[in-house]
Amino acid sequence: MRFLKFAVLLFAVVCLTGLFSVRQSFAADVEHSAHENMQKGENKEHVHDEKAQKESDVGVTEHLGSIIPLDLEFTTSEGKKVTLRELVDKPTLFAPVYYTCPNVCNFLQSRLADVIPQIKMKPGQQYQVISVSFDENDTVKDAAEKKVNYMKAAGGTVPENGWIFLTGSKENIDKLMNALGFRFKRSGADFAHPVAVMSVSHSGKIVRYLYGTDILPFEMTMAVVEAEKETPGLSVKKLVAYCFNYDPQGKRYVFDIMKVSGVVVLLVMAVFAGYLFFGGKKRKKRGSDE
Numbered sequence: 001m002r003f004l005k006f007a008v009l010l011f012a013v014v015c016l017t018g019l020f021s022v023r024q025s026f027a028a029d030v031e032h033s034a035h036e037n038m039q040k041g042e043n044k045e046h047v048h049d050e051k052a053q054k055e056s057d058v059g060v061t062e063h064l065g066s067i068i069p070l071d072l073e074f075t076t077s078e079g080k081k082v083t084l085r086e087l088v089d090k091p092t093l094f095a096p097v098y099y100t101c102p103n104v105c106n107f108l109q110s111r112l113a114d115v116i117p118q119i120k121m122k123p124g125q126q127y128q129v130i131s132v133s134f135d136e137n138d139t140v141k142d143a144a145e146k147k148v149n150y151m152k153a154a155g156g157t158v159p160e161n162g163w164i165f166l167t168g169s170k171e172n173i174d175k176l177m178n179a180l181g182f183r184f185k186r187s188g189a190d191f192a193h194p195v196a197v198m199s200v201s202h203s204g205k206i207v208r209y210l211y212g213t214d215i216l217p218f219e220m221t222m223a224v225v226e227a228e229k230e231t232p233g234l235s236v237k238k239l240v241a242y243c244f245n246y247d248p249q250g251k252r253y254v255f256d257i258m259k260v261s262g263v264v265v266l267l268v269m270a271v272f273a274g275y276l277f278f279g280g281k282k283r284k285k286r287g288s289d290e
Contacts, residue, residue: 123162
């Protein structure tokens with residue numbers, strides 16, 4: 001038994017050493033390749049760093065549990081000046097968009113129009129959706145046109161106070177987007193920006209982030225329930241961020257096999273060691289009973 005335990009321990013050390021060595025070797029290869037490129041005048045690593053820096057200008061930093069500034073003033077699609085404090089009196093889903101967006105903003109709001117009628121809770125009573133433009137050049141007319149379009153897309157099932165469309169000044173937009181952790185960057189007449197919806201409680205507390213243009217009814221329901229309870233929910237993004245690394249050259253996320261395999265090996269060894277330890281105790285107890 002002692003020999004078996006020693007073998008398991010040795011196996012663990014070898015596995016961890018191997019994983020560390022492979023990772024170090026991979027890092028050394030990358031560093032060596034970058035050094036050679038610099039000597040050749042290509043300096044590709046420096047270019048990648050610049051790209052990564054640009055990528056960091058756009059994205060989402062989760063501020064779960066933080067309170068958004070409720071005294072900020074915006075304008076509704078009806079032309080009425082309101083503060084967020086006047087609007088956010090129930091669970092609220094904020095959708096940062098801009099109304100002249102040619103693609104993903106439309107996809108996101110079309111998806112919301114499709115999902116809202118599918119969930120059991122009543123918009124305007126138990127929760128509300130607020131589309132807020134992060135383009136200070138968007139007008140009340142732009143907001144009104146979008147509201148008409150998406151209310152129709154929702155099949156007439158959403159009351160006027162169930163989905164609100166806002167525009168605002170650059171100062172107030174920036175303050176709200178910073179509070180939500182939503183980072184965007186103007187690119188000519190358009191914007192580079194992430195796609196996300198933030199669930200906020202009646203007191204302005206951020207409780208959940210929903211990502212992408214394919215939000216599920218279950219996700220939206222959970223976001224509203226958590227906002228009602230003011231309980232911040234665990235974001236799937238954190239798990240995904242651990243398992244995947246962003247490749248700025250390929251502009252995509254790649255699976256980090258070394259990190260995940262290391263965790264899997266550790267878990268397997270922990271379970272096996274626990275089995276040996278507790279199994280040995282049980283066998284000793286049986287032997288003493290006999």
